[in-house]
Amino acid sequence: xxxxxxxxxxxxxxxxxxxxxxxxxxxxxxxxxxxxxxxxxxxxxxxxxxxxxxxxxxxxxxxxxxxxxxxxxxxxxxxxxxxxxxxx
Numbered sequence: 031x032x033x034x035x036x037x038x039x040x041x042x043x044x045x046x047x048x049x050x051x052x053x054x055x056x057x058x059x060x061x062x063x064x065x066x067x068x069x070x071x072x073x074x075x076x077x078x079x080x081x082x083x084x085x086x087x088x089x090x091x092x093x094x095x096x097x098x099x100x101x102x103x104x105x106x107x108x109x110x111x112x113x114x115x116x117x118x
Contacts, residue, residue, distance in 0.1 A: 031050075031055045031056070031098045031099055032055070032056045032058070032096060032097045032098045032099070033050050033055050033056065033057050033058070033097060033098065033099045033100070033101065034058045034059075034060065034093050034094065034096075034097040034099070034100045034101070035047060035057065035058070035059050035060070035100075035101045035103060036059075036060045036061070036084050036090075036100070036101070036102045036103055036104035037060075037061055037063075037084075037102070037103030037104035037105060038057075038058075038059030038060065038061050038068065038079075038101075038103065039059060039061035039063040039064065039065055039066075039067055039068050039079070040061070040063060040067065040103060041067065042103050043059060043061070043067075043068075043101070043103045044067035044068050046101060046103075047059060047068055047071060047077070048071075051071065051074065051076060051077060054076075055076070056076045056077075056078075057071075057076060057077050057078070058077075058078040058079075058080065058093055058096070058097060059077075059078070059079050059080065060080045060082060060083075060084060060089070060090065060093055060104070061079075061080075061081065061104070062081065062082065062083050065079055065081070080093065084104045
């Protein structure tokens with residue numbers, strides 16, 4: 031199965047990647063974060079890390095069309111970055 035994980039370089043996505051690759055799936059990750067948690071997969075023949083944003087429609091659409099299943103874990107970390115919530 032070809033799987034896309036948005037926010038895949040985070041805690042949940044990195045562990046899901048481990049499991050999916052061990053199962054034999056192809057895994058693509060889309061994330062703006064550093065690759066620290068998924069670095070051990072870089073160079074794996076069934077792993078692709080795309081360092082970009084889910085807000086980049088062209089990149090996102092290309093990845094969506096190439097996959098069978100999507101796990102959407104992309105999120106803004108911290109309320110202070112969410113555009114007004116909690117601001118005065």
